[in-house]
Amino acid sequence: MRALIVEDEERLGRNLKRVLETLPTFTADVLGDGLAAWERLGSGEPYDLLLLDRMLPGMDGLTLLQQLRESGNRMPVLVLTALGAKEEIVRGLDYGCDDYLVKPYNTGELLARCKALLRRSQEHPAPVLQVGDLRIDTRTHEVLRAERVLDLPALEYRLLEYLAYRPGAVVPKAELLEHLYDYNWEKFSNVIEHYVWSIRSKLEARGEARILHTVRGEGYRLLGRPEP
Numbered sequence: 001m002r003a004l005i006v007e008d009e010e011r012l013g014r015n016l017k018r019v020l021e022t023l024p025t026f027t028a029d030v031l032g033d034g035l036a037a038w039e040r041l042g043s044g045e046p047y048d049l050l051l052l053d054r055m056l057p058g059m060d061g062l063t064l065l066q067q068l069r070e071s072g073n074r075m076p077v078l079v080l081t082a083l084g085a086k087e088e089i090v091r092g093l094d095y096g097c098d099d100y101l102v103k104p105y106n107t108g109e110l111l112a113r114c115k116a117l118l119r120r121s122q123e124h125p126a127p128v129l130q131v132g133d134l135r136i137d138t139r140t141h142e143v144l145r146a147e148r149v150l151d152l153p154a155l156e157y158r159l160l161e162y163l164a165y166r167p168g169a170v171v172p173k174a175e176l177l178e179h180l181y182d183y184n185w186e187k188f189s190n191v192i193e194h195y196v197w198s199i200r201s202k203l204e205a206r207g208e209a210r211i212l213h214t215v216r217g218e219g220y221r222l223l224g225r226p227e228p
Contacts, residue, residue, distance in 0.1 A: 012033030034059030
């Protein structure tokens with residue numbers, strides 16, 4: 001998945017990119033000018049999601065949005081703005097945005113809205129990950145092994161969800177740490193083993209086969225079936 005962030009505040013643009021790239025398999029580009037964004041989108045660069053500020057140099061956000069829709073581009077657009085009055089929100093929706101988030105916003109809500117827009121655009125409305133007999137509802141954070149509910153603290157849930165988005169792939173320890181702790185992960189470098197041990201103890205509490213595996217020297221992977 002690839003997102004384009006159009007935000008003229010450089011620090012905020014960098015932070016948005018960092019937050020978005022905590023989503024598995026997600027990359028983001030940042031532009032600070034509405035006209036540059038219009039040229040990028042018109043060049044045929046493939047994007048799955050647009051995060052768009054209202055107040056931009058070169059071309060304002062609503063003009064960019066209007067031209068995007070008039071050109072036939074139906075990419076999901078999330079407008080981010082400090083203009084939170086009801087009439088401003090209605091105006092943004094009338095111009096063709098799919099969702100509207102007022103600054104300052106919670107990063108958890110931002111990610112939830114981005115995931116919902118992508119599910120809708122790909123016609124995958126059910127926010128459920130299924131890996132073998134493991135089922136994760138990414139909306140409610142309910143985790144089940146077969147029909148048994150697992151009680152996972154927030155960081156254990158985030159680690160397991162991250163692995164479930166890429167079943168079978170070996171995910172390096174450093175990548176998991178960056179997902180959990182952003183740029184401060186170095187001081188937490190010894191915690192992943194503990195989290196994996198704790199998650200395994202819950203996944204295998206009734207003697208179930210191991211599906212969360214350590215790949216020595218490489219990382220961890222979640223399989224929908226026991227390893228041969």
